[in-house]
Amino acid sequence: MRFGVIGFGNIARKFVQSITYTSSGSICAIASHSAAADDLYLKEHPQVRLYRDYEELLCDPQVEAVYIALPHLDHREWIIKAMERGIPVLCEKPMVLETGEMEEILETAARHPVYCLEAMKTKFNAGWQQLKGDLKKLGQIFQIEANFCYDSYRNYEPSSYIYDKRQGGALNDVGSYPIAFVVSLLDENAVSVTGEIHKKDGIEQYFLAELMFESGVKGVVEGAIDRDKERTAIITGELGRIEVPMFNRIQQYRIIFNDGTVTDLSFPIAGDDMTMEIQAFIDDVEKGRTQSKIHSLKDTGTIVEICRRIRENAEIYEDSCH
C-alpha cells in the first residue's frame, strides 16, 4: 500500500522508518512546506515525490492512503479533504481537539465511508490484547491509573505548536494516551470526571483527573509537558495488581498477586512501536473495512469527550513552574 505523508516533521520521519517493517507498506510521496530540497531522506529515496502543496499530494493517483503528521489543529481539515477524495487516512493523535470537530469527521465518514484511524499505537501492540484478558486474573478491578509526563522544554522550540494557546498544552499533547488506556481497558462510560489543571501563561502544563466508571472502578489519568515522571500504568484489583512500564508501547508487564506470586510477561515489538498500527491499517483497508475494530472513530470520540469533561470540571490553577 503506497502512502503519502502530509507534514514531514518529527513523527513523520519516524513513520517512514516504521513502515519499512510492514508487509506491504511503502512511501510514494511526501507533502511538506519546509523540507529542504536536499533533505537526506528524499535524497536516499529518489522514488518518493516531494510536493510543496498538501492538496497536490491528495491529487496524486499513486497515493493509496495518507498519513497526517501535522500539528493537532490541522488534522481535521486534511482528514476531511482526504476522505472526500476516498483516500483512507491514518492521522496522528490527538485526531481532533473538540467534540464539534469530531462530529464533522463522523458526518464526513457517513457521507464518504472511507477508513479513518487515529494513530493510537498503544492498542495495536501485542501486549494490549493479552493485558485486556489478564485483567480478570485480578478479580474485581478497583483502580486503573496511567501517567504520561515529560519535560517538553528540553526539546521543543518556544515557537512549537505545543505552546500555542489554541492547540498546545498537556491534555492535547499527551492526554489521549492515559485516557485511551483507561477507557479502552474498561469499555464503559465514565459517570463522573473531576480533576485539576495547572497552567502557565494560559497553556495547560499539567493535569490530573479522576474518572469514576459505572462499575465502580476509579480511573486516574495524569499528564504533563513541564516535568518528568516514570511513565507507568498500574491496575489494582481484589487479588493483586498489574504494573505496565511505558504503557503506551507495551512491551512487558508484571502481575503481582497479593499472595506474593509474581508473573512477568514480555511482548517483543515487531519492528518498532508504530509498526503494528500501520500493519493493522493496511490489513483493514485491504479487507475493505471502513473502521478499525481495535480503535474506532467512536473510541476517538470518547477520548475527545473525556478531555472536554476534564476541562469542564477541573479546578484550574495558574501556577505551574514553567
Ligand SMILES: NC(=O)c1ccc[n+]([C@@H]2O[C@H](COP(=O)([O-])OP(=O)(O)OC[C@H]3O[C@@H](n4cnc5c(N)ncnc54)[C@H](OP(=O)(O)O)[C@@H]3O)[C@@H](O)[C@H]2O)c1
Ligand atoms: N504517535 C506518536 O508517538 C507521536 C509522537 C510525536 C507527535 N505525535 C503527533 O504528531 C503530530 C505532529 O507532531 P510532530 O512532533 O511531528 O510535529 P512537528 O515536527 O513540530 O511538525 C510536523 C509538521 O507540521 C507542520 N508544522 C509544524 N509547525 C507548524 C507551524 N507553526 N506552522 C505551519 N506548519 C507547521 C510542518 O509541516 P511541513 O513539513 O509541511 O513543513 C511540520 O513538518 C502531532 O499531532 C503530535 O501530537 C505523535
